[in-house]
Amino acid sequence: MADTLTDRSQKILEAIIEEYIATAQPVGSKALTQNLGIKLSPASVRNVMAELEELGYLASPHTSAGRIPTEKGYRFYVDTLIRVSDLDRQQKDQIEQQYGQHGLQMADMLREASRTLSSFSRYTGLVMVPRLKVTIFRHIEFVKLSPRLVLAVFVTQSGLVQNKLVEIDEDLTHRELEQITNYLNQTMAGLSIQEVRARVVTEMAQEKALYDRLLRRAFTLSSAALVDEITGNIIIEGTSHFLEQPEFSDLKCMKRIVQTFEQKSILIDLLDRGLETEGVQVIIGSETAYSELSDCSLITAAYSGKHGTLGTLGVIGPNRMPYSTIIPIVDYTASLISRLLDTDND
Amino acid sequence: MADTLTDRSQKILEAIIEEYIATAQPVGSKALTQNLGIKLSPASVRNVMAELEELGYLASPHTSAGRIPTEKGYRFYVDTLIRVSDLDRQQKDQIEQQYGQHGLQMADMLREASRTLSSFSRYTGLVMVPRLKVTIFRHIEFVKLSPRLVLAVFVTQSGLVQNKLVEIDEDLTHRELEQITNYLNQTMAGLSIQEVRARVVTEMAQEKALYDRLLRRAFTLSSAALVDEITGNIIIEGTSHFLEQPEFSDLKCMKRIVQTFEQKSILIDLLDRGLETEGVQVIIGSETAYSELSDCSLITAAYSGKHGTLGTLGVIGPNRMPYSTIIPIVDYTASLISRLLDTDND
């Protein structure tokens, strides 16, 4: 197939997409030749546009309107046409400042990241909270609240704190709890949670555990404390920016999207996809594989701590997003968070 | 003034308000006499309607439309006309079931409360997380994460867990931390956080503290751990229900409201108002004193633990809300939460 576009076609496609991103209006041949840098007659441009439509990069809402990009058009744009420049020093500083006043608590930092993503991109910010299983064990503490109730506090290497109330069927003294705490902290330090879980399972099966009441308790408690949230969690900020988008002025459609956000699970799935990927990932429209989001695009990037990838963050908006300005924002935020997680909490 | 409405006027006002709540359409005299239980001629009804408009209970969008309630109308309805019945057993059970599977962790419970309020009312659910200062001290624990970094974990009587990372400028051994922990838990148990803070301040001023290094540290740490969140916190669920309301089909107006939600501070202020009040409180339109919410109403109720009021929860929607069905939902949820907080975590 003739999917190898000529230089000229590419230039025109790029101009159309960028103009459409800026104005949200179908782009006509005249506008291209007059205001944008196309030095051809409208008629020639029309020929190219017809060709691009044929090939599936453009579509026309109706005969007498201009052209708008298709998903394939956006995809080609993002993959080959786009020119992404780094943020300049000033912008980076501005973003970085957002984290200045905040404490060291990881949860706050992630929330701030989502806010910052949203306010700098003017779309909706998404930050996935690290799954327990990818985090590194740092410390566990059991606090006895009542004879049958223990609060397990669990801190990961990257500074994430999780609490869990554990009901126990056998009273434990403070002394015993302390012993359990010490034992676990010594044996498990530096392991990933997955490893900790595995360790607990194998040790439980061993004879030693069968006869040592305290050890048995220790394992029961820790496995209860470390049950993974099945769902994962996500921080969404700036949903209201969706209401600014002319493409979502239809309330029905708008409502479906907001509901999808509230439900979270779909967004979690989409962010999960970015976990294995290096650098910034762009998911456009139906590539999400969710009909609810067929008019939305995501720009995501993974962030990591000392010991590898922790989660992903990004921005969601309409297909018609200024990719070239948002990609560096997402990119920089991810690396910033990674850096903060690296240097924090030593 | 003639603000003492006759029985007949009240009946008609009630019918108009309830019809308008149901249909979101201005109510005309004919509809009242035909379908609703008014046994008068349209002309008579019109006389009464004109009178009610004169008095400020009704308004007409334009001459040839029916009447819609004013804020004053809604206020009168809520104060004197409304018939609120209790939820029946089945509905109560349905609501209660939502909390069944969930653990005992307070934060989860409050989130579930917000969800339940939203889904049962079909509007937006609001739950205010208890302010630290109104909670009762139960337990504090300091976990040393690194030479200069201590994690303070703080549990309130009602089961709320709060973490805070505290940077210290002087290394403390585990032993010392334990002593501090023990000292604080013994001295402060059962006091409210306000009292704890006061205690810390006075003791710090006393001579004893000046010379006892550990004591001094204990107070520094605990006051660092217990600094109040200035803002308070709030759990909002079901914003998307707002998109269903015909009165907010204007995107501009819609966006202002959603932004107000995201910002949270205004909603926190509104929920705060319900703290001192017994039972269900209704705030209608401009009674909120915020122009952003001049078309919104809140139905709130306070919930409490063993030791008094903890916070408030409720529902926010358009002025045109089915108050009579939502009031019992909010009421029951508040009492349910109070009950759960009472029995939990002993």
Next chain:
DNA sequence: TTTTGGCACTCAACACAAAGGAGTGCTAAA
């Protein structure tokens, strides 16, 4: 062979007018 000017055509968007109808206020009769 490629580019361009010219021209007929399409179709959403806008404006305007007319018809329809729901609802009101007022008056006079029951």
Next chain:
DNA sequence: TTTAGCACTCCTTTGTGTTGAGTGCCAAAA
């Protein structure tokens, strides 16, 4: 005091041009 009747208002709907941006195609120019 209530109600039937009637003129009046004004939103809503429907229909009809009109406009204009933009297209596709063809033939002439480069």
